[in-house]
Amino acid sequence: MIFDGYWKKELRMYAKQIKRWQKLSSSQLLNRKYVEHQLNKYILYSAIVIRKMIEEEKDAEKMSEKFIKTNPNAPKPLLELLHYDIPVMRFAFNGDKDFILHKVIPDYYKGKGEKTKIDANRAGNSIIHSYIWNLGYADNQKRSRVEGFLVASDYDKEQFLYCISLSDWANYVLYCAEKCI
Numbered sequence: 001m002i003f004d005g006y007w008k009k010e011l012r013m014y015a016k017q018i019k020r021w022q023k024l025s026s027s028q029l030l031n032r033k034y035v036e037h038q039l040n041k042y043i044l045y046s047a048i049v050i051r052k053m054i055e056e057e058k059d060a061e062k063m064s065e066k067f068i069k070t071n072p073n074a075p076k077p078l079l080e081l082l083h084y085d086i087p088v089m090r091f092a093f094n095g096d097k098d099f100i101l102h103k104v105i106p107d108y109y110k111g112k113g114e115k116t117k118i119d120a121n122r123a124g125n126s127i128i129h130s131y132i133w134n135l136g137y138a139d140n141q142k143r144s145r146v147e148g149f150l151v152a153s154d155y156d157k158e159q160f161l162y163c164i165s166l167s168d169w170a171n172y173v174l175y176c177a178e179k180c181i
Helices: 005-023 030-069 097-111 122-128 167-181
Strands: 085-093 114-117 128-137 146-153 160-164
Touching: 005 030, 005 146, 005 167, 030 097, 030 122, 030 128, 030 146, 085 122, 085 167, 114 122, 122 128, 122 146, 122 160, 122 167, 146 167, 160 167
Parallel strands: none
Antiparallel strands: 085 114, 085 160, 128 146, 146 160
8 A cells, every 4th residue: 555656756745845845944934833834744744654664564574584485586575664774963861851851952053962873763753753853953043944853752752862854854755755665
């Protein structure tokens, strides 16, 4: 169901809209709340579709492993969505109960974080099960151009907060539209 052409077409559109609304986020003429709503919407919609694609790839991987056991010469399908890492800025929990709201978000604007990568499944689950969700601006005081989003899932909210750039997320969405089978 999820791998038909309609889903792929919509994923491409979501990536295009993320890029479009990011450009529009620096406009002083548009309603800031509406721009934020559009960005949040397309990030969330894409995460839900991609998560479904990843779940179906996991099922396909299990079925192919069973088939290959009985047919060792059979080709193994390329399941590329399961093996994709997204660049993030990661902020580690420091034990402070006010960690996320009072320590990390200001640190994000000071560039105090660890550049790393997380698997795309974790990124998607963090979005879908977000405990913390916030758009990240180039300048928080002026609410200038949106550069990315800050997210922590309810599962690991006391471990890490991730910042994912909009361009990295849009690139991943396009990758999923192209690579899913």
